[in-house]
Amino acid sequence: MTLWEIFLQQLFNGLLIGSFYGLVAIGYSMVYGIIKLLNFAHADIYMGGAFVGLIALSFFADSAIGNAWLGIVLSLLISMFLIGILGVLIQRVAYRPMLKAPRLSILITALAVSMLLYNTVMLLTHGQFRPFRTGLTHDSFFVGALRLTETRVVLLVAAILLMFILHQFVTRSMYGKAMRAISLDRDTCQLMGINVYKIVAITFFVGSALAAAAGVMAGVFYGTVHFYMGFFIGLKAFTAAVIGGIGILPGAMLGGLLLGLLESFATQIPFIGSVWQNVFSFVFLILFLIFKPTGILGRAESERM
Amino acid sequence: MSEVILELRDVETRYGQIYALRGINFQVKKGEIVTLLGANGAGKSTTLKTISSLVPASAGQVLFMGRDITYDQPHSIVEMGVIHVPEGRMIFKELTVRENLELGSFTLKNNAERKRRIDHVFEIFPVLKERHKQMGGFLSGGEQQMLAIGRALMTQPKVLMLDEPSLGLAPILVQTIMKIIKQINDEGTTVLLVEQNAKAALKLANRGYVLETGEIVMDGNAAVLIKDESIVKAYLGEEKHPD
Ligand SMILES: Nc1ncnc2c1ncn2[C@@H]1O[C@H](COP(=O)(O)OP(=O)(O)OP(=O)(O)O)[C@@H](O)[C@H]1O
Ligand SMILES: [Mg+2]
Numbered sequence: 072m073t074l075w076e077i078f079l080q081q082l083f084n085g086l087l088i089g090s091f092y093g094l095v096a097i098g099y100s101m102v103y104g105i106i107k108l109l110n111f112a113h114a115d116i117y118m119g120g121a122f123v124g125l126i127a128l129s130f131f132a133d134s135a136i137g138n139a140w141l142g143i144v145l146s147l148l149i150s151m152f153l154i155g156i157l158g159v160l161i162q163r164v165a166y167r168p169m170l171k172a173p174r175l176s177i178l179i180t181a182l183a184v185s186m187l188l189y190n191t192v193m194l195l196t197h198g199q200f201r202p203f204r205t206g207l208t209h210d211s212f213f214v215g216a217l218r219l220t221e222t223r224v225v226l227l228v229a230a231i232l233l234m235f236i237l238h239q240f241v242t243r244s245m246y247g248k249a250m251r252a253i254s255l256d257r258d259t260c261q262l263m264g265i266n267v268y269k270i271v272a273i274t275f276f277v278g279s280a281l282a283a284a285a286g287v288m289a290g291v292f293y294g295t296v297h298f299y300m301g302f303f304i305g306l307k308a309f310t311a312a313v314i315g316g317i318g319i320l321p322g323a324m325l326g327g328l329l330l331g332l333l334e335s336f337a338t339q340i341p342f343i344g345s346v347w348q349n350v351f352s353f354v355f356l357i358l359f360l361i362f363k364p365t366g367i368l369g370r371a372e373s374e375r376m
Numbered sequence: 377m378s379e380v381i382l383e384l385r386d387v388e389t390r391y392g393q394i395y396a397l398r399g400i401n402f403q404v405k406k407g408e409i410v411t412l413l414g415a416n417g418a419g420k421s422t423t424l425k426t427i428s429s430l431v432p433a434s435a436g437q438v439l440f441m442g443r444d445i446t447y448d449q450p451h452s453i454v455e456m457g458v459i460h461v462p463e464g465r466m467i468f469k470e471l472t473v474r475e476n477l478e479l480g481s482f483t484l485k486n487n488a489e490r491k492r493r494i495d496h497v498f499e500i501f502p503v504l505k506e507r508h509k510q511m512g513g514f515l516s517g518g519e520q521q522m523l524a525i526g527r528a529l530m531t532q533p534k535v536l537m538l539d540e541p542s543l544g545l546a547p548i549l550v551q552t553i554m555k556i557i558k559q560i561n562d563e564g565t566t567v568l569l570v571e572q573n574a575k576a577a578l579k580l581a582n583r584g585y586v587l588e589t590g591e592i593v594m595d596g597n598a599a600v601l602i603k604d605e606s607i608v609k610a611y612l613g614e615e616k617h618p619d
Contacts, residue, residue: 245482252468252479258430259466264454264483264531 076216081335087223087292089331090230094285095308096315096323097237098278104254104318105274106170111181113282114305115188116158120283121296122192124150125203132204139206140225147229147287151280158279159272167268192298200297203290226288233284234324237277241320250274254318303349310356316366325367330355380442381406381566382427382458382535387436389419389426396422398590399436404535409557409567411577411598413607414587420570421463423587424537427568428460429453440535455483457534463543463570465524469513473504476512476523480530490530497526500556518549525553529560536560537568542576554580578602 072080095117102110127149131142165184169177211220241247249270253260260267289304290296307330315326334352338345359366382404389397396419404410414420425431427438429450438446445453468476477497481490498505501522507515512523521541528536538557542550554576561567571577578584578598586594586607594607601607 245478248471248475248479249482252471252475255468255470256466259462259468260479261430261450262428262454262460262462262466263479263527264451265479266449266451 073216077339079215079217081339082332083217083219083223083227085332085335086328087227087230087331088335089311089328090227090234091285091289091292091304091327092308092311092330093234093324093327094230094281094288095304096311096327097234097320098282099309099312100315100317100320100323101250101274101278103312104320105250105271106166106177107174108166108177108181109309110278111178111305112161112184112188113278114301114308115185115192116154116161116279116301117282117286117289117304117308118192118296118298118301119157119188120150120154120279120286121203121290121300122196122201122286123153123283124287124290125201125296128203128205132206143205143207143287143291147284150283150287154283154286155276155280158275162272162275167271189298189301196298198298200295203294203296205291205294207291222291226292230285230288233281237281238320238324240277246270246273307352310352313356314359314366316369319366319368322366322368329367378406380404381440382568383437383439384423384427385437385439387423387426387433387438389422389431390434391431396590397426397433400587400590400592402585402592402595404566404568406566407561407564408583409561409569409581411569411571411574411581411584412587413571413574413577413584415572417589418587419590420587421539422590424460424462424539424568424570427453427458427537430460451483454531457531458537459528459531459533459535460537461524461528461539461541463539465517465520467512467515467520467523467527469511471512472509473512473515473523474508476527477504477508477530480527483531493530493532497529500529500559501526518545518553521545521549521553522556525556525560533565535566535568537570539570540572541569542571542573550576574607575602 095113098113098116099110102108102113124146127146128142131145161184165180166177169180207222209220209222211218213219241250249260249265253265253267253270257267289300308327311326311330312323313326314329315322315324330352333355334348337351338348380403384400384402386399386401387397388395388399400423412420412423422431426433429445429448433446436446437444440456440458445456468479471479474494477494478490481493484490503519504523504526507519512520515523525538525541541553541557545553550573557567557569558580569577569581578601581598583596584598584601585592594601
């Protein structure tokens with residue numbers, strides 16, 4: 072391969088992985104923005120999404136739907152919906168009673184929720200890898216010098232589409248505007264007649280549903296799912312959220328894509344290779360925390376009168 | 377006299393063990409401008425926060441149009457038509473002027489009506505129209521106050537509660553704001569005005585109450601209060617230190 076071909080290939084790979092990071096990062100960022108919680112359970116929500124998708128898919132595979140993509144899309148939507156509800160329930164049962172408690176209490180609660188989800192799935196699956204059978208073919212084709220498969224193209228397009236829809240929702244709809252307003256000043260939102268708890272619930276729904284989508288897409292992409300699949304992507308997505316500026320949605324998407332590209336290109340550096348990929352990401356995170364802790368799009372907290 | 381729209385009965389509010397309101401009683405009648413005066417720390421802001429339920433009362437009752445709203449959620453009180461413009465304006469500095477106004481009418485489902493109300497606010501405050509795409513934080517203090525009032529008007533409130541709208545404004549702007557409050561009142565909105573600028577507030581108001589360390593120590597017609605020596609001494613020309 073020529074350098075140009077390698078470049079194109081890594082660019083595509085980076086965008087694809089980065090868009091997964093971005094989808095998960097959005098949930099971290101939204102929840103942090105609105106209730107200032109680092110939701111440790113978010114990575115497990117992603118994992119849960121993959122498993123719900125797997126279960127749904129097994130139903131469609133047995134029935135006579137015929138078209139593999141149709142089954143995947145339906146499974147994705149079902150998983151997004153159910154995991155969205157799960158996110159809302161977790162929020163209602165575990166986090167809401169802790170909102171007025173000291174910050175550390177809710178953080179510990181989030182850890183507990185994470186362990187609960189993780190261990191439940193571990194027990195149910197006996198800690199084993201599960202194949203994610205999609206029935207898709209893996210024939211590749213070329214666009215210029217770039218070698219692609221249908222699966223990868225569809226996944227990238229779907230991830231970008233989801234981010235676009237989210238962006239429209241957050242910038243255009245009244246609920247989206249209320250979300251941004253709550254992250255700026257919660258008390259004043261109440262004085263506008265905004266039911267803050269309702270908006271927080273919607274935020275959890277949207278963030279969890281996007282993580283579930285990423286989980287299902289990761290299942291399609293890697294072909295297997297397992298109970299700790301959320302661990303690394305959780306760390307990466309969190310890194311992406313911080314790099315982009317936590318609490319800022321375009322930042323989470325940007326951070327995700329950037330991190331994906333960075334890792335993908337880093338594997339091409341002589342002597343570094345893919346074994347060092349994770350090290351590379353976290354070095355990047357540390358550099359950001361030292362030199363620009365508010366992230367790319369973050370500004371220093373503006374002073375209020 | 378016309379009907380009572382807002383009433384507080386023996387309202388007590390505490391922050392932990394500190395009593396900020398020690399059993400206050402007052403009434404606001406439909407169509408009035410009532411002003412609540414008092415020095416720093418007297419409990420003026422707490423009174424408004426208690427009515428809007430940001431800080432719930434620990435005892436007593438808040439009645440709106442005869443209905444007990446003491447323990448209602450803040451958002452449902454707004455939906456009933458009681459709106460509170462907090463001290464220090466509290467506009468969303470990182471949202472645009474237009475978005476600030478839109479959020480003011482969050483409870484409204486009808487987008488056409490929302491647009492109509494924004495246009496109405498722009499009529500009252502033309503400067504906001506010129507700057508509708510700007511971030512709220514880039515407005516001057518006076519403009520921010522106008523935005524805060526405009527945002528409150530988006531709900532078409534029955535009772536508008538303003539917490540020190542003249543705070544930190546040049547005298548000429550204070551006059552403008554007071555004039556606009558009068559205009560809003562003339563259009564039918566009842567106003568509860570918290571002020572330290574007693575002179576400006578009493579010129580505008582029908583009646584006034586004076587708060588001192590959580591208790592009402594004086595009340596009466598604005599025209600009478602404005603001539604009262606003790607109020608003049610205590611509150612006229614007193615400068616508030618920014619906090
Ligand atoms: N969040 C709070 N926690 C504890 N005490 C508070 C809190 N807010 C107000 N207080 C106390 O309650 C009392 C009344 O405060 P409030 O803000 O109502 O006064 P105010 O009349 O609005 O004063 P100002 O003119 O300075 O705005 C004060 O003694 C104040 O220190
Ligand atoms: Mg005050």
